Amino acid sequence: MSLVTWQKIDVAAKDPYPVFLGASLEELGEYLHRHYRDIEHILVVSNPVIADIYWERLKQGLMNYRLNLLIVPAGENEKSLDRLSQLTTEALRCGADRKTLVIALGGGVIGDLTGFFASIFMRGVRFIQVPTTLLAQVDSSIGGKVAVNHPAGKNILGAFYPPLAVWTDFSTLETLEWDEVENGLAESIKHAIISDLALFEFFENEQQRIKQRDKTIWREMVTRSSAVKVKIVSEDEHEQGIRGLLNLGHSFGHALETQMNYSGITHGQGVSIGIVAAAHLAHAKGLMSRAEVERARRLLEVFGLPTTIKEQNPQTLLQHMQADKKNQGGRKILILPKGIGQAIVSRECTDQEILSAWQQVIA
Numbered sequence: 001m002s003l004v005t006w007q008k009i010d011v012a013a014k015d016p017y018p019v020f021l022g023a024s025l026e027e028l029g030e031y032l033h034r035h036y037r038d039i040e041h042i043l044v045v046s047n048p049v050i051a052d053i054y055w056e057r058l059k060q061g062l063m064n065y066r067l068n069l070l071i072v073p074a075g076e077n078e079k080s081l082d083r084l085s086q087l088t089t090e091a092l093r094c095g096a097d098r099k100t101l102v103i104a105l106g107g108g109v110i111g112d113l114t115g116f117f118a119s120i121f122m123r124g125v126r127f128i129q130v131p132t133t134l135l136a137q138v139d140s141s142i143g144g145k146v147a148v149n150h151p152a153g154k155n156i157l158g159a160f161y162p163p164l165a166v167w168t169d170f171s172t173l174e175t176l177e178w179d180e181v182e183n184g185l186a187e188s189i190k191h192a193i194i195s196d197l198a199l200f201e202f203f204e205n206e207q208q209r210i211k212q213r214d215k216t217i218w219r220e221m222v223t224r225s226s227a228v229k230v231k232i233v234s235e236d237e238h239e240q241g242i243r244g245l246l247n248l249g250h251s252f253g254h255a256l257e258t259q260m261n262y263s264g265i266t267h268g269q270g271v272s273i274g275i276v277a278a279a280h281l282a283h284a285k286g287l288m289s290r291a292e293v294e295r296a297r298r299l300l301e302v303f304g305l306p307t308t309i310k311e312q313n314p315q316t317l318l319q320h321m322q323a324d325k326k327n328q329g330g331r332k333i334l335i336l337p338k339g340i341g342q343a344i345v346s347r348e349c350t351d352q353e354i355l356s357a358w359q360q361v362i363a
């Protein structure tokens, strides 16, 4: 294996697992053969776009296994109970059993759906994340949150179910459309705002090279941003405390996604608008200066991310926020940035303050 170009970061979860940064799709088979001698059958779940580009490369290393590829249509709406049920039917048809290994080859949608499937199929089978979007590489493949959506709430049915490993091949990002890059940038910038001022400055200073897809800079961006996620989920696997910070912008963003029936807005766009709403709220509470709010907003906009939304009713969005998983006893719990590079979990936001924050991002 070409170990020279690899980097391995371990997630210190209850069941620890490695994140391989700079791995190559072709080499996953060899890794599995070395470490998991009892695997005979592998189910790979992907979508038509991704499979078309990357299936052949991944398959090369998996020739010694009984192998099935299950294709799910692209799109956020596939994170559904119906799709989960259909995957179950197909897995059984392929003769899957408790020793089957499931591989998620794709972005956050495939990762979340496949991971949740693996967590409940025959009460749990092993799975591996092979993230192919920027968002999936820096965020969704790490940390074991797996889920499907419900019309009334985003990720409302799910589990904490860690993968055996995260296998990140940077080269898959070369075929990603810029719109999809933006979604990953929203989560990466979120990582910077909640805990890494130096990473925020990196985004500010390297915006040109990021836009030009400079490979060295992208590698640094994915590595530094993944490291933030690994550190936080290693400290708090099941979101009892500090992991909540990773939800910056999500109370707002998820409300928008739910209101728009998981179409017409991407997760990253919702997070971007949500970060700005949370920043306005933080400013109202004296946690952020006006200049810092502007600095965060500017960075998101530099990369093409939206920071406002048209024609939304703040009251309706506030209602959707009642389904937020962080809420306790009917009280809304929000993540607020504290300047840039730190954030807090706030239990003290009134509905009026939240409505005012919505007003700031509704154009």
Ligand SMILES: NC(=O)c1ccc[n+]([C@@H]2O[C@H](COP(=O)([O-])OP(=O)(O)OC[C@H]3O[C@@H](n4cnc5c(N)ncnc54)[C@H](O)[C@@H]3O)[C@@H](O)[C@H]2O)c1
Pocket: 047, 049, 050, 053, 074, 075, 076, 079, 106, 107, 108, 109, 110, 112, 132, 133, 134, 135, 136, 139, 140, 141, 142, 143, 144, 145, 146, 155, 172, 173, 174, 175, 176, 177, 180, 183, 184, 187, 267, 268
């Ligand atoms: N589990 C978590 O911790 C976590 C974290 C963040 C986001 N998420 C979830 O992730 C989802 C969003 O993920 P996403 O932004 O990756 O979207 P996505 O999975 O829908 O992928 C975006 C698009 O990119 C295409 N694509 C994927 N890889 C490609 C490649 N290498 N080349 C060309 N095209 C490619 C896909 O076909 C898809 O159309 C949301 O459902 C969100 O809730 C989960």
Ligand SMILES: O=C(O)C(=O)C[C@@H](O)[C@H](O)[C@H](O)COP(=O)(O)O
Pocket: 139, 142, 143, 145, 154, 155, 187, 239, 243, 244, 246, 247, 250, 325
């Ligand atoms: O890993 C986490 O924890 C996160 O909050 C990361 C988020 O980017 C991600 O969108 C996550 O799925 C949101 O979790 P949820 O519990 O609010 O559904």
Ligand SMILES: [Zn+2]
Pocket: 187, 250, 267, 271
């Ligand atoms: Zn997210």
